[in-house]
Amino acid sequence: MIKDFSKIPTYDTLGVNERVDRFSKRSIKNSSKIEGLKLALSMIDLTTLEGNDTKGKVEQLCYKAMHPHNTLQGLPTVAAICVYPPFVSVAKKALQGSKINVASVATAFPSGQSDLKIKLADTKFAVDQGADEIDMVISRGKFLSGDYQYVYDEIVAVKEACGKAHLKVILETGELETLDNVRKASEIAIQAGADFIKTSTGKIQPAATLPVTYVMLDTIKDHFIKTGKMIGMKPAGGISNSKTAFQYLIMLNEILGEKWMNNKYFRFGASSLANDILMQLVKSETGFYQSANYFSKD
């Protein structure tokens, strides 16, 4: 049963905007910057979620995940590959011997408009195929019509279906619109057993934004203060360059601090971010920016 929402903190949009604006005006130590770029790379869930995905495409992406760059030394791999359920076994096989996880979206991604039984079957299929992490979507329609209990129960059921797999709950904040809704949805997801809360599917604009992520980090923080339990955070969609990624990391650093500064508790859902990070890393070594053509797409 979900708790009473009357005591849930509210947010002032102007105030939040003003606050997150400050995170984009920090300057980072050069040494921290390289460390930060590598950290960001290690936090990426390299993603392909298209209708035209094939075995070949997924295999290529997995190769990229394991070998981000040919000449740069000491690079971490990305945290996970994120695919649709039919490609979990493909990715699992391609990633054999690496520590990269396979994450699968489930529960009628991206709209979530289906029956619970089908959603659970979807989840179980992905888990049976070997998915280490499940990215589920919440029922935004039910949420917006006020049926919070339904949303909660659904997450609890999916969590159970996940078994040992980690559960990331996608709120699709672009459809929730207000920061107060984001807070409510975050609370529901965390109480229902989410290991991670995630902003977006990437299919709806706006996807991840700094204000929305701020509210979600804030919820995680309050939850930690109350229970001592650490929940992870995954902004996804629209974070395509290192500069933006740094703004998120700076915010993470100032709100949740060093315990969260690793890929166990923070992920970026992104497809093109990895190459931008590599470009910055090469620049920090050679002093020059290389053309994007020098970085393999996948």
Added chain:
Amino acid sequence: MVQKNKTFKASWSYDPAPESTDHIQIKKKYDLYIDGKFVKPENGKYFETINPTNDEVIAEVALAEKEDVDKAVRAARNAFKSWSKIEPKERGKYIYRIARLIQERSREFAVIESLDGGKPIRESRDIDIPLAANHFFYYAGWADKLEYAFPNRNPKPLGVAGQIIPWNFPLLMAAWKLAPALATGNTVVLKPAETTPLTALKLAEIIRDSGLPKGVVNIITGAGKTGAEIVNHPDIDKISFTGSTAVGKYIQKAVAGTHKKITLELGGKSANIIFEDAAIDQAVEGIIDAIFFNQGHVCCAGSRLFIQESVADTVIQKLKDRMATLIVGDPLDKNTDIGAINSKRQLKTIENYIKIGLDEGGEIYQTDCKLPKKGNWCAPTLFLNLSQSHTIVQEEIFGPVLAIQTFRTIQEVIEKANNTPYGLAAGVWTQKGAKLFHLSQKLKAGVIWGNTFNKFDATSPFGGYKESGFGREGGLHGLKPYVKFE
């Protein structure tokens, strides 16, 4: 006694990102700007202006005495004859020109403001200098529309205005006072504070370059004694002062029985009220802005915090967590949140109040930020478990020290908030519009912010109730203290 907080320790340190100072030019010695020229003081005396971060002398500045004040007032009186008569739209053009010149040189002004006064470059760059330019732009627009500002009342300038500026917002306060005085056709003798005279002297250069007729603005430097010479000068028609309540009282006594008009913008002990239905995290940001903006050297600083009891623990915990991330240090670094205390004297005052707070049994909380060895620094400070009768709740500290009290009901917090000799500003944090409007009716303060704090705008009047002064600066209201009606 001082607690430390490490729940959410940040692991990254930021790179120093100091604004360069190569592009600014500061002369070794500054003279008085009288009658359109820089002239040496009659008695040849100079005083030093100090960088508060390292105690080094930045420049020597002329000390104006009676003879110099006489000279400046004479120049202003002479200039008044033609300045009050020229086409109002021509007056406007000069003021627009000053505004544009400030914008053009804004980077230089921001750096000098931070260098001389110790405020973080983030504030001087984003707030002080742009707002100063805004004030000139805004009042330039009024210059030829005064008959619409005061319909059917035939507004006329007063004559020579003596303006005395505080050290907390040196250029901005100069703009607040100069712009309306010039727009209404007055001439001015202006004195910046002795610890922060440099941007006013740079402004003198801009005024000279703008081609403003000589003698319309005269800028003279000195300490309290120079200020007293201005206040007591028989040929001045208007005194406008921003500063401490003690000096304000002296000024009011001094001008009693004379023809001089007077505007005072004095101290404050403004209440910042957090209700249980507020957006708590933004309220915490608001508390930080209210008290630590410009190291608390703000007359309208939210230095008394009232938190509704049901959320007091949450707010205080969040406030402590947030304070742990504040960066205290080099004002010229763009990462810096809190800069240096303006002067040794002010630092002593603040330290003395902290001691009084402890002696009276207040519970102190300071973050464990590293403070530089040289210069004037004060860690952000909270005092908990206070009541209305504590000295640090009643008296203005003018530093980064916040006095925290709790309350239970609306009626109680209104009474407590109004229970002070001051009445400059107040902040109310609630998501309920009706409550906000109710409080804005009941709180006796010149400015009331709803769900924000320390926001300023050229179009909005600013000023106090009770011992926080009288007269308004900014907006349409800011014109009135500089005109008489015939």
